[in-house]
Amino acid sequence: MNNVIGKPITRVDGPEKVTGKAKYAAEFNVPDLTYGYVVSSGIAKGKITHIDTTEALALAGVLQVFTHENRPHTAWFDISYKDQDAPAGSPFRPLHNADVTYSGQPIALVVAETFELARYAASLVKVVYDAKPSHTDLEAHLSEARDPQWAPTNFLKPLPPKPRGDSKQAFLDAPVQMAAHYVHGVQHHNPLEMFATMVQYESYGNEDKARLTIYDKTQGAPNSQLYVTQIFGMSSSDVRVVSPYVGGGFGSGLRPQYQLFLAVMAARELKRSVRLTLTRQQMWTFGHRPATVQTVALGASSEGKLTALNHKAIAATSQFEDYTETVVNWSNVLYPCDDVTLEYKLKSLDIYSPLDMRAPGGVTGDHAIESAIDELCYKLGMDPVEFRLKNYSEIDQTDKDKPFSSKELRECFRQGAERFGWDKRNPTPRSMRGEGHNLIGYGMATGIWDASQMPARAEAVLTVNGKLRVSSATADIGTGTYTIMAQIAAETMGMPIEDVIFRLGDTDMPLAPIQGGSWTASTVGSAVKTVCDDLKKTLFKTARKMAGSPLAKAKLEDVLFDDGSIKLKNDPSVAVSFIDIVGQNGGRAISETSTSLPDMLNQKKYSRHTHSAAFVEVQVDEELNTIKVTRAVSAIAGGRILNPRTARSQIIGGMVWGIGSALQEDSAMDHRYGRFMNHNLAEYHVPVFADIHDLDVLFVEEHDEIVNPLGVKGLGEIGLVAMPAAIANAVFHATGKRVYDLPIQLDRLL
């Protein structure tokens, strides 16, 4: 049998990665390659009054310096610059005009015969600005917050529903109340691989036409292709985007970044192949998790029933787009209440547009509501797990009171608490001590994320050698897509996984959506299953037509696909091998391309989510305030687990991210200059091995026939969501001090 779904298969792309064979965007080479280097603006707002490129151009080997003064014409209208993840507004256009709209904006591109020369020449470009005062401090502009403009992206990231009941009065009437204010700074994704594009330029026809092969760092090759064809007026047959490996994404590759635009522009103008890689410092010059300020005001009955739920958020966005994320809705998906006000507003600042970053909005809102619930529990004198069970939601009040397609959160609480040893917690703050000056704190929180499915296409080919090749233009940002898709295909086809190869990241392949929102396993997995099921039918039809076929009289339901053969169910010794079927097909490969569409009619009756419970132990030095996350357990209800090994890895990654988010990550801006100051990985801290101690993951059993035919929910974000709140709650339990703002660096405890 070939039951490989649910098995801890090691990553099929592992050997490629550890031997260095796996190539990333900036590693593809072609003859006569040229190199670009971006000049970034030193001011946040104003006009470029003069840009002098003479010195740079005078260097032998410098081919061109592109600025707003000499850039070629591109599409006129905003719509052409909209990618699949574009929010409402006018997308940023590199080198569009003399205006500077944020600090670090690309203002020139140097292209030279070598990278070093391009970098040096970039340092010789002289810019004179007419600087204007910039505004970048969200907290200084809260009173100017406004409603966001709606965009199609809000289908996936819903804005708050209308208020329910009278939450203001309910709060006033509540015998037990809590209210607090939570401030989150900016975070940047910083995948290890820097953003890079290599454009291979090949002319054809009378040299006036060009075909571009673009190696791009992206979470969706088709998205980059769409962007390029629209802006440069090119036919999609002339633009192929390839992205087989991605060195981390975390959402930063959901939208094309400016190096793609600049590299394509330069290649077309110079009629040369161009490679453009951003520097680590320039990784702070585009999308990020926005600064957000939240207020939560809760009321409860003295028995611990939630009676008033107010959750409001104000987030920063750019002057040109209304980036939105779902921040406040989660509170009411998790906690039912008769009197609810959820509010989400934006303030435009002189910054680049924010961008989805792992659990966008979810981890932000979760930290606030789950910290608030913890605080409320202290006021009630109630165990936080008990409160959550008492206020357990069976319906989604933010979405027409729909039931959940599945929700095993109770099991997450039960199994997570047991594994962690939650019963050993003395709830009194500062009551538990470790060695020396260490205070010990236990904290927990609930996590929630979407379980979405999108349309996608896939192709399956049974090759002349009897192997299976499946492909879809999705991405693998390190999540394990290559592996789980091979598993799904192998099991569906009844083939050994060694005989299956899955390919992705190429616009020559069937269309798939950008890889984000934790929907790839569900979306592309369903497409792979569908195309394999279709291929099976074709194989069966062909097998029946074979001369003297033992299956001639069989029906599809009479056979099984096993070990590379079609066998009769009631007599498996009667079989036709896939190889023989290919022979029947004249020795030609047999292929199918199929589309998988979500079962909208059924799905829309349900609210579909993953859930988690995180339990965390911290040690805090009572004098020096150093914080160590010594232990954490995440119990995950994420539907069917396709591969426990890659699944666990996803959750561990999310937990580590949560530790960084809670304690370390902070893009610190000097608001006088509107500029992020700690723009490198020595000063912008993410966890290192020494920060990570005992992390434990458990998956609770969860069956869901609604979310998709595979019953899989996706695990990209859920490992992160609950962690910051659980850590913050543990820090409170350890120290008796509630820190509302993130990250909780040691000075915030002093």
Added chain:
Amino acid sequence: MEAVGELTTEKSLDSAGAKFIAGGTNLIDLMKENVERPGRLVDINHLPLNTIEEIEDGGLRLDALVSNADTAYHPLVEQRYPLLSQTILAGASPQLRNMATNGGNLFQRTRCYYFYDTAMPCNKREPGQNAGPSGCGAIGGYNRIHAILGTTEGTEDGQSQCIATYPSDMAVALAALEAVIRVTGPNGERTIPIGEFHRLPGQEPQRDNTLEPGEIVTAIDLPAPRFVDNHMYLKLRDRASYAFALVSVAVGLEMEGDVVKDVRIALGGVAHKPWRKPEAEALLVGKTATKENFRPVADSLLEGAVGYGHNTFKIELAHRAIIRALGQAAKLEPTA
């Protein structure tokens, strides 16, 4: 030292902005950011400065080109100067310590964000070039990692020109151990006590140290071993490894029973140089090692400390760290 002598008198160094390069762990980064723009790089890795040897008076000579890693794990350093070993290993990452040299460590430049970003004003990078009240971006800016001590000393008007810190861990231990820096230059060899090697910014924040043009560090001499039994390097930072100190404390104690016979304390992450104050140390000599007796020492060490906003917490944090590190060195407290 002939080879070294030749090198320092070589004409190439007269050309504007020539720089020696050894491990390159800081210089290359700064060149990529256009902060350092040497007209020429002189590779000194072939110089015969790569041993660790005992010297007269029972001391130890650490040659300039020995890597930080080889120094930290050298048996004589581990046995006789465990404070130095502990301190080096608290810095950077294994990869960096393998490349970085002892000499180069002394020349690490500040991690000040404004110094690193050529779009920002900085008196250290561009002395006297900047408009505005101070010409220092960090003053009035984002200064969480910046100095709290010695920022106004030696200034003409009492207004600080620079609040950068010197980021080395190693040099903090060297200060507590009272190491001596050996230097060769156009005018021959000389020695500089570690306390006089780095300088406060004063009116010349561009100058990190007191080396003369053309001079090169050849070795670090450690005096006869001290503090083998009672020492501590306590480093407080934003993550457990690969992060510069917000505040660090190197302590060496000579104990007789529970009485302190002698003590050296050096602070890192708080000033433009490793911070020592002999008068503060003297307060503890002859006293019993107790928290109560440590407190006046911390008070004295931090006398005159000034916060600039984001970094003001360092004053209280340093105070607590000094008391803790003294307690740990005296074995009153666990060191974990």
